Amino acid sequence: MLFISVLISLVLVVPGDLVISEIMYNPDGPTLGDDDQYEWIELCNVGAVPLQLDGMMISDGGNQLFIESFLLDASSRAVAVADEQSFTEAYGPGIAIIPWDGVWTKLSNTSDTLLLYSSTGEVLDELVYSDTWGLAADDTTRSEADGRGSSLEKINLLGANTEDNWSPSIDWACPGTDPETGDPVCWGTPGDINSVE
Ligand SMILES: [Ca+2]
Ligand SMILES: [Ca+2]
Numbered sequence: 001m002l003f004i005s006v007l008i009s010l011v012l013v014v015p016g017d018l019v020i021s022e023i024m025y026n027p028d029g030p031t032l033g034d035d036d037q038y039e040w041i042e043l044c045n046v047g048a049v050p051l052q053l054d055g056m057m058i059s060d061g062g063n064q065l066f067i068e069s070f071l072l073d074a075s076s077r078a079v080a081v082a083d084e085q086s087f088t089e090a091y092g093p094g095i096a097i098i099p100w101d102g103v104w105t106k107l108s109n110t111s112d113t114l115l116l117y118s119s120t121g122e123v124l125d126e127l128v129y130s131d132t133w134g135l136a137a138d139d140t141t142r143s144e145a146d147g148r149g150s151s152l153e154k155i156n157l158l159g160a161n162t163e164d165n166w167s168p169s170i171d172w173a174c175p176g177t178d179p180e181t182g183d184p185v186c187w188g189t190p191g192d193i194n195s196v197e
Contacts, residue, residue: 013056013118017047020116020127020161021077021154022169024188025107028149028178031185037086039107042190043098043116044077046157053098055119060112063105070098079190082106087190095191109147127161134168141180144168148178151188153196167196 020043027038041058045051054069058080065080072078078096081087082104087097107114111130118124129152134143144150150168159165169188178185189195 013051013124015122015124016158017045018051018053018056018072018116018124019044019046019154019157020114020125021157022151022188022190022194023107023114023127023129024151024190025112025129026109026131026145026147028147028185028187030179031149032090032187033086035082035109036104036106037083038090039104040079040081040087040190041107041114042077042079043072044157045072045074048074050074056124057117058100058105059115059117060105060107061115063103065100065105066102068099068101072096072098077191077193081190090187091190125161129161129166130163133163133166148180149185149187151190153188153194155194155196157194157197169195 020041022042024038024040027033027035032038051072053067053072056067058065078098080098080100084097109131114127115123116125131143131146133152134145142148145152145168152166153169155165155167169186
């Protein structure tokens with residue numbers, strides 16, 4: 001077992017191995033709750049070998065999340081969450097949660113730059129998102145991901161972090177109704193394949 005651990009720790013993580021695959025930057029207040037309790041960031045290991053995330057960092061230029069020891073299997077996802085108790089109460093048990101130290105890097109509800117660093121300080125992924133991403137053509141108000149219950153999901157995990165490759169989540173575990181539109185309110189797919197992939 002020690003031998004296996006040493007081998008894994010020697011795997012050099014390079015850009016493209018690990019990606020930011022989904023974010024909940026503006027949780028729906030009426031059905032979910034406050035941002036500082038219910039925001040989360042999903043990472044996906046799109047490589048072929050397990051990755052040790054210990055020493056990696058997520059930052060938006062303000063606060064930093066220092067990721068602690070966590071082994072993410074190949075083709076698997078896990079989430080860094082603002083508040084583990086709130087997250088588990090909302091989504092239920094069984095979703096892999098990435099342990100971190102520091103202060104939650106609160107995700108802007110307008111636009112933000114999210115950076116994922118390797119343990120050696122290399123930028124593994126960079127997401128510059130906006131609350132205009134995913135705004136439906138016939139909607140003049142706000143995107144489903146902007147406080148209406150959906151998360152923002154990456155469509156092609158191997159593609160670029162451009163607006164056309166990210167979309168509000170759809171059709172998964174819709175526990176509420178949008179008070180403005182009457183539409184179902186979903187909360188994304190943390191730890192699971194994205195609804196728009
Ligand atoms: Ca937010
Ligand atoms: Ca997901």
